[in-house]
Amino acid sequence: MGQTETTNKNDILMDIVNVTLRFGGVKALSDVSFNIQRGEIRAIIGPNGAGKSSMLNVINGFYTPQEGEIWFEGKLRPRLKPHQIAYQRIARTFQNIALFEGMTVLDNMMTGRMIYMKSGLLSQLAWWGKAEREETENRLIVEKIIDFLEIPAIRKTPVGMLPYGLQKRVELGRALAAEPMLLLLDEPMAGMNNEEKEDMCRFILDVNEELGTTIALIEHDMGVVMDLADRVVVIDHGEKIADGQPDEVRNDQNVIDAYLGVSH
Amino acid sequence: MQTLLFALEVSLNGFMTGILYALVALGFVLIFKASGVFNYAQGVMVLFAALTLVGLQQGIVPFQHLINNLLGTSIHGFGWNMPTFLALLLTLLTMLLLAWLVEKLILKHLVNQNPVILFMATIGLAYFLEGFGDLMWGADLKKLDIGIPMGISDTVEQTTYDWFGYGFFIDRLDITASIVAALLVIGLTIFSQFSKTGRALRAVADDHQAALSVGISLRRIWVIVWSIAGLVALIAGIFWGSKSGVQFSLSLVALKALPVLMLGGLTSIPGAIVGGLLIGVGEKLFDFMVGPMIGGATENWFAYVVALVFLLFRPQGLFGEKIIERV
Numbered sequence: 001m002g003q004t005e006t007t008n009k010n011d012i013l014m015d016i017v018n019v020t021l022r023f024g025g026v027k028a029l030s031d032v033s034f035n036i037q038r039g040e041i042r043a044i045i046g047p048n049g050a051g052k053s054s055m056l057n058v059i060n061g062f063y064t065p066q067e068g069e070i071w072f073e074g075k076l077r078p079r080l081k082p083h084q085i086a087y088q089r090i091a092r093t094f095q096n097i098a099l100f101e102g103m104t105v106l107d108n109m110m111t112g113r114m115i116y117m118k119s120g121l122l123s124q125l126a127w128w129g130k131a132e133r134e135e136t137e138n139r140l141i142v143e144k145i146i147d148f149l150e151i152p153a154i155r156k157t158p159v160g161m162l163p164y165g166l167q168k169r170v171e172l173g174r175a176l177a178a179e180p181m182l183l184l185l186d187e188p189m190a191g192m193n194n195e196e197k198e199d200m201c202r203f204i205l206d207v208n209e210e211l212g213t214t215i216a217l218i219e220h221d222m223g224v225v226m227d228l229a230d231r232v233v234v235i236d237h238g239e240k241i242a243d244g245q246p247d248e249v250r251n252d253q254n255v256i257d258a259y260l261g262v263s264h
Numbered sequence: 265m266q267t268l269l270f271a272l273e274v275s276l277n278g279f280m281t282g283i284l285y286a287l288v289a290l291g292f293v294l295i296f297k298a299s300g301v302f303n304y305a306q307g308v309m310v311l312f313a314a315l316t317l318v319g320l321q322q323g324i325v326p327f328q329h330l331i332n333n334l335l336g337t338s339i340h341g342f343g344w345n346m347p348t349f350l351a352l353l354l355t356l357l358t359m360l361l362l363a364w365l366v367e368k369l370i371l372k373h374l375v376n377q378n379p380v381i382l383f384m385a386t387i388g389l390a391y392f393l394e395g396f397g398d399l400m401w402g403a404d405l406k407k408l409d410i411g412i413p414m415g416i417s418d419t420v421e422q423t424t425y426d427w428f429g430y431g432f433f434i435d436r437l438d439i440t441a442s443i444v445a446a447l448l449v450i451g452l453t454i455f456s457q458f459s460k461t462g463r464a465l466r467a468v469a470d471d472h473q474a475a476l477s478v479g480i481s482l483r484r485i486w487v488i489v490w491s492i493a494g495l496v497a498l499i500a501g502i503f504w505g506s507k508s509g510v511q512f513s514l515s516l517v518a519l520k521a522l523p524v525l526m527l528g529g530l531t532s533i534p535g536a537i538v539g540g541l542l543i544g545v546g547e548k549l550f551d552f553m554v555g556p557m558i559g560g561a562t563e564n565w566f567a568y569v570v571a572l573v574f575l576l577f578r579p580q581g582l583f584g585e586k587i588i589e590r591v
């Protein structure tokens with residue numbers, strides 16, 4: 001989707017304002033601000049240790065910044081726990097795959113539906129009424145996502161037995177199962193071979209275009225970023241050094257220096 | 265032939281004891297899997313559950329020694345017996361309340377601490393609960409009888425006599441215990457496989473971060489696993505207490521759960537069950553066959569020696585995954 005210069009306030013899904021995050025003496029993020037618009041693919045790039053993962057962890061509540069504000073859907077977000085933020089339909093994948101190893105693909109994805117399942121403990125114990133209905137309904141949605149990701153053959157396979165590329169895909173599936181308003185992907189292509197990368201790229205684009213999901217993704221590979229992203233924010237040493245469309249950012253002198261390790 | 269039959273009878277008795285070991289070990293495993301806490305208090309929870317049950321059922325006035333000392337009175341009991349069903353229900357509620365309090369007062373404040381610190385906290389909990397149980401219900405040996413059939417089963421004796429010409433002595437209490445324990449394990453397995461909360465439990469056991477990211481509250485899960493561990497403790501307490509009376513030594517079953525855990529692995533539910541049965545059968549059989557040659561009383565140490573030897577060759581336990589150090 002094309003970027004227009006005039007952005008309507010309503011188009012902004014998340015606004016990150018002056019966020020500073022410290023670990024003891026280390027400043028992982030200093031005074032970072034940027035926004036994420038509805039429907040876009042927003043890339044966060046930067047050298048290793050720049051603070052990209054920290055940024056995602058702030059967005060999904062694993063880290064609480066010492067300073068700054070996060071506005072979501074036009075409202076200032078109060079301090080929330082990660083599992084509460086999941087209920088706001090912000091889903092994510094991890095830099096190092098974090099699947100539920102002991103479970104099948106299907107069960108992994110069913111946990112992705114946790115926020116929609118409201119049956120009480122007693123109903124579940126009796127496997128009666130609400131609990132049963134809920135399982136069936138959510139199972140249908142999960143099956144659709146399994147088809148979408150082209151993995152029906154491995155539905156009942158324990159995820160621990162799958163090759164790396166497929167595990168990453170299942171992890172994406174678990175996040176998609178939450179029908180997220182905002183999908184956070186931490187290096188979804190890392191460690192993949194070319195074919196796997198192409199598949200993953202295609203799925204990310206399809207999710208964005210067909211499901212209309214807003215995506216914020218961290219990626220190292222500049223080529224991939226150019227292909228995928230609508231807008232790119234560049235972080236180096238915890239500071240935002242550039243923000244704009246991919247080709248603008250690519251030709252930015254600060255960005256070139258940061259990637260070549262020249263100016264610090 | 266006769267020896268073989270003896271051995272079979274001894275094994276069967278060991279099997280029944282093993283089931284109780286397995287139950288206690290199961291309590292450990294559930295909590296360890298979900299929260300990485302090695303719950304030193306599991307044994308005392310067995311004692312506490314049994315004490316509460318007896319106390320309620322026999323109408324003992326809670327804290328009677330304390331009350332009598334403070335007020336100079338000499339009350340002992342309410343003078344009635346509570347219906348068993350009601351006493352069981354109230355004891356179960358007490359165990360659930362305990363789980364809730366443990367989360368509220370201990371775990372909540374120690375999240376993300378070193379596992380050793382959490383372990384120490386459960387040691388504290390164990391001593392507190394032991395003292396509290398004594399204070400509340402008294403430290404004397406109590407007889408627990410909730411109407412479970414006891415004594416040698418005539419049916420088993422008769423049947424085995426007809427088959428082998430030798431009647432087995434099997435306690436009916438042990439038979440009931442095996443059936444209840446089996447039902448409990450089957451129930452828990454079905455629950456964890458097919459319900460939403462069961463899936464959440466398994467998710468938390470596998471990966472805390474990922475579980476949080478899909479909307480699972482760790483604290484809620486901890487209350488649930490401690491509740492289940494409380495229920496398991498209650499069931500172990502009922503059978504063990506019916507067998508040997510309720511007093512401090514009941515909490516020592518936990519000492520037998522340790523070798524079971526070494527054998528079965530800290531994180532494996534099938535491991536806890538198979539480990540419990542192996543130790544139960546093994547120690548009885550060993551005592552029967554080797555005991556007389558070396559002067560008996562091997563039951564005290566057999567389990568530990570087996571566990572130790574086992575540790576040397578398979579530190580991850582029977583069903584545990586091979587531990588590969590990440591570098």
Ligand SMILES: Nc1ncnc2c1ncn2[C@@H]1O[C@H](COP(=O)(O)OP(=O)(O)O)[C@@H](O)[C@H]1O
Binds near residue numbers: 026046050
């Ligand atoms: N939990 C943490 N505790 C302490 N320091 C951390 C933690 N998480 C990240 N950091 C530090 O913050 C900085 C940024 O890390 P990270 O966000 O992982 O970078 P990136 O994802 O861009 O490679 C690094 O210096 C890292 O060591």
Ligand SMILES: [Mg+2]
Binds near residue numbers: 052053054095
């Ligand atoms: Mg990172």
